Amino acid sequence: xxxxxxxxxxxxxxxxxxxxxxxxxxxKRTHVDEGWSDxxxxxxxxxxxxxxxxxxxxxAAAHERETLESVTNARTNAMNAEKSGDPKAMGAAxxxxxxxxxxxxxxxxxxxxxxxxxxxxxxxxxLTDTENKIQAARRFYNSQVSDLNIAVEKxxxxxxxxxxxxxxxxxxxxxxxxxxxxxEVKF
Numbered sequence: 001x002x003x004x005x006x007x008x009x010x011x012x013x014x015x016x017x018x019x020x021x022x023x024x025x026x027x028k029r030t031h032v033d034e035g036w037s038d039x040x041x042x043x044x045x046x047x048x049x050x051x052x053x054x055x056x057x058x059x060a061a062a063h064e065r066e067t068l069e070s071v072t073n074a075r076t077n078a079m080n081a082e083k084s085g086d087p088k089a090m091g092a093a094x095x096x097x098x099x100x101x102x103x104x105x106x107x108x109x110x111x112x113x114x115x116x117x118x119x120x121x122x123x124x125x126x127l128t129d130t131e132n133k134i135q136a137a138r139r140f141y142n143s144q145v146s147d148l149n150i151a152v153e154k155x156x157x158x159x160x161x162x163x164x165x166x167x168x169x170x171x172x173x174x175x176x177x178x179x180x181x182x183x184e185v186k187f
Contacts, residue, residue, distance in 0.1 A: 018038045021157055028148040032169055035141030041173065042134040043082060045093070049127050050075050050101075056120045058107065067103055075102040087170040094134075101127070138172045145169045 020041050074097040081093035104126065149168045152161045161167075 018160060019057050022164055025148070025151060025157065025164065026163060027167065028151050031144040032141065032148050033109065035137065035144045038137040039141055040082070040136065042130055042137050043078070046097075046127065046130045046134065047075060047079055049123060049130065051124045053104070053120070053127065067100075071097075071100045071104050087172045093171050098131070126157060142173075145171055147161065161178070 005074070049069065054071060057068060074093070078090070078093040078097045081089040084090070108124075148166075151157055152166050152168055
């Protein structure tokens with residue numbers, strides 16, 4: 001009889017522990033999904049701003065067709081990568097889009113009328129604000145991914161996390177090595 005009570009006690013303790021662990025992992029997975037959703041919302045906002053920005057630039061800098069086309073193509077590629085839901089593919093496409101937007105803003109420096117255009121300046125400021133929000137959303141997402149990945153790999157969770165359907169997630173990272181290097185400033 002005492003062995004049965006000890007066995008039942010251990011069984012109940014294991015069940016409670018598993019339940020606690022499962023709930024903890026569900027919470028962490030939900031935070032990762034929330035972080036991903038934040039990135040998604042900000043990217044959508046950026047995608048919506050880009051056509052307005054391109055139309056504004058077209059009027060002032062019509063012969064910059066190649067730059068405008070590269071921004072449009074990068075936007076399309078980023079939107080297609082977003083549909084895949086793969087953080088690595090999205091990171092690469094988003095970095096390409098960021099680069100083409102930098103080129104677009106650099107081109108705008110050559111057109112005083114464009115720099116003085118209130119609509120362009122508002123779009124540029126809104127896009128800059130959106131880029132900052134994307135960076136914050138990426139940091140939040142990566143922080144949540146880190147928490148989930150650590151929880152899934154720690155003992156004793158590693159013994160049951162896979163069986164419960166919990167997997168490591170990929171970080172939203174910069175793939176372009178050039179973007180990791182220090183910026184050279186010349187006057």
